[in-house]
Amino acid sequence: MFDVEKVREDFPILKRKIDGKPLVFLDSASTSQKPIQVINAIKEYYEMHNANPHRSLYKLCEEATELYENTRKKVAEFINAKHPEEIIFVRNTNEAMNLIAHSFALPKLHNPNEIILSVMEHHANIVPWQYVRDNNGASLKFIDIKKDGTLNLEQLNPNSNTKMVSLTNASNVLGTINPIKDIGKIAHENGSLFVVDGAQSVPHMPIDVQDIGCDFLAFSGHKMLAPMNIGVLYGRKELLEDMEPFMLGSDMIKEVTLEKATWNDVPWKFEAGTPNVEGAVGLSTAIDYLNDLGMDDVRKHEKEITAYALDKLSEIDGLKVYGPTAADMRGGVISFNLAGIHSHDLATILNDFGIAIRSGHHCCMPLMKRLGIPAAARASFYIYTTKYEIDALANALKRSKAVFSK
Amino acid sequence: MNAEAMYNEVILDHYKYPQNFGKLENPNIVHRESNTLCGDVVEIQMKLNGENKISDAKFIGQGCAISQSSTDILLNNIKGKTIENIKNFDKDFILKLLGIEISPARLKCALLPLVALKTAVQKIKS
Structure with missing residues (x-):
């Protein structure tokens, strides 16, 4: 039985604090964290x-x-x-x-x-x-x-x-x-x-x-x-x-x-x-x-997290998600932009909350051009990603909007 | 460090309502500079008067709040300056103008207009 909390115990880095806040690592598409066994x-x-x-x-x-x-x-x-x-x-x-x-x-x-x-x-x-x-x-x-x-x-x-x-x-x-x-x-x-x-x-x-x-x-x-x-x-x-x-x-x-x-x-x-x-x-x-863990269960967990994240992000006004809308058509990667805020600024503000996301062109400059955007923010998930981390992301995005509406 | 402090009202004001955004007619110098890592771009255009002083400057570009506001603020401070003055501008000069603490990861964004400006004036035959 897949238990995300049990999985998290195997990853020492997930106990790290970033300026006093728990690390929320949402950049596994760049590189995954490593379990103690490895x-x-x-x-x-x-x-x-x-x-x-x-x-x-x-x-x-x-x-x-x-x-x-x-x-x-x-x-x-x-x-x-x-x-x-x-x-x-x-x-x-x-x-x-x-x-x-x-x-x-x-x-x-x-x-x-x-x-x-x-x-x-x-x-x-x-x-x-x-x-x-x-x-x-x-x-x-x-x-x-x-x-x-x-x-x-x-x-x-x-x-x-x-x-x-x-x-x-x-x-x-x-x-x-x-x-x-x-x-x-x-x-x-x-x-x-x-x-x-x-x-x-x-x-x-x-x-x-x-x-x-x-x-x-x-x-x-x-x-x-x-x-x-x-x-x-x-x-x-x-x-x-x-x-x-x-x-x-x-x-x-x-x-x-x-x-x-x-x-x-x-x-x-x-x-x-x-x-x-x-x-x-x-x-x-x-x-x-x-x-x-079983690769079927790995996929199942990520699909569940992705569906939850797509849902949470859709509640934020001005946020545009790129790619298919259904979680079963996609991997655990969500790229998005928030109107009026460059993805680098978003990533900087999210870092204040201990949240690690990727921003920029993701080594896909031709795709950025095709989408008509200079850059995008990206949250990506893995076996240790939890729904409360997605909640933290959604809350920090709302806070970013407040920061930029000064 | 606190990122929210970086995005203060002055910075955001220059980002959202830049005073020097646009195109000059018949500029003497045009230079485009980009930050390859993040794709931020600024193009600075300048006019010189008979005494080799900057009489007007504008920019177009796209990118994050730091690079774009830094460009706008810098251009506010170059009018009436000589080429020699500009050659002496450095990192500390920009950071003092911005009046905020910039995290190391974002320093390149803040300094993009300085790189653009200094490369631009090198194009002028002395």
Whole structure:
């Protein structure tokens, strides 16, 4: 049985006071807070097992290697990948997209090939493809959004030149959850690869890569209770085997002479240099934590909080919410503006109440332009978010209005 | 620190009813500056008289209350000043004009018009 108060006890930072007021952390779409189990696992790793994996024959190295490689198996199970080798550790979603861009799109696409994206994408799923376009002559096509903040799928018209469709599973601004299974079907019927940005979905709902049928899925550990700088790129094995490495150097090779090098097998071919074992240990513990809660219950809790927040925010005059109005069509992210108050000013005033929200363009400048706004405020939720925190947000927003009506 | 104190009546008055918002006809200097992190933008336009003094100045822009009111207040204080005067303006000068304590996170907002103004006057051939 999901009990938010019990969950909160596991997060030491939630006991923090901000200038005497309890912290109300509503920025989990940026990064999640970490439970004590994850913090302890990292501490234990450094106290008991620290060594550089894959390199030496002593006990600690064996343990570090096992911890690192067991996380790969755990991640594979978590997203239902067929093989652990389909899991590549990267720093974050952004790096995962760069890996696909440099190792797949850049060498394999050319004029007149096309990549389909959408206007709701995060910069991490736009800028690498712009680089590909500028360097190999492929072109980009952007699907628009409809009035309700959902994708206009009528514009998803892949043709024989469309080699790749890369879309977000859930928008970090609009909250919109895209029908990626249907989109994947359309992409595949056309023979295009389907890349999914899972940064805002994998932490929050059950994800099954075989059911979705995607070719690549990228996500970040730090948004799902794990430390920063451990992320994942899932890729179908046949594709990964046919790709060139992204980073070159140690660990990613089989043999090096002064003349040349041969590549290691997948996935190590894509993991040059000393890996982030601490991050993998944290990610493994984070996945255990989420599995214990159950991803269905995680989603259920966030949906409940989102519905409650949509309701509370709708009571505030002059407040405009962007994206779908129904909680079951969106993730735990609500972006909004309050008439006459810039989101940075809102965030500053809310900080006085111990409330942490994000403000600005959310790394989605094209979407801001599409919505016709310079910036927006955003409250985002996770397993530890409570209804009384939403009440605190609503009250502080009302107070902000009073401050600005001086 | 108390953010509400930052949004006092003077600041909000300049934000909501800026005195120098608009476009000059035939300005001698125009410069646009933006804060890439938050997207705040100000464009300062100035007219110089024969003695190289600022005879008029206006701005257009969009952004938070701090950046926009800071711009409006700064422009109130540059008319009649020489280019040399402006080159000597610094952070403390702006903060004194604003008369409020600015949190470190918002300092960039308050200083945006100063950056715009100083870059603008650099465009003038001395």
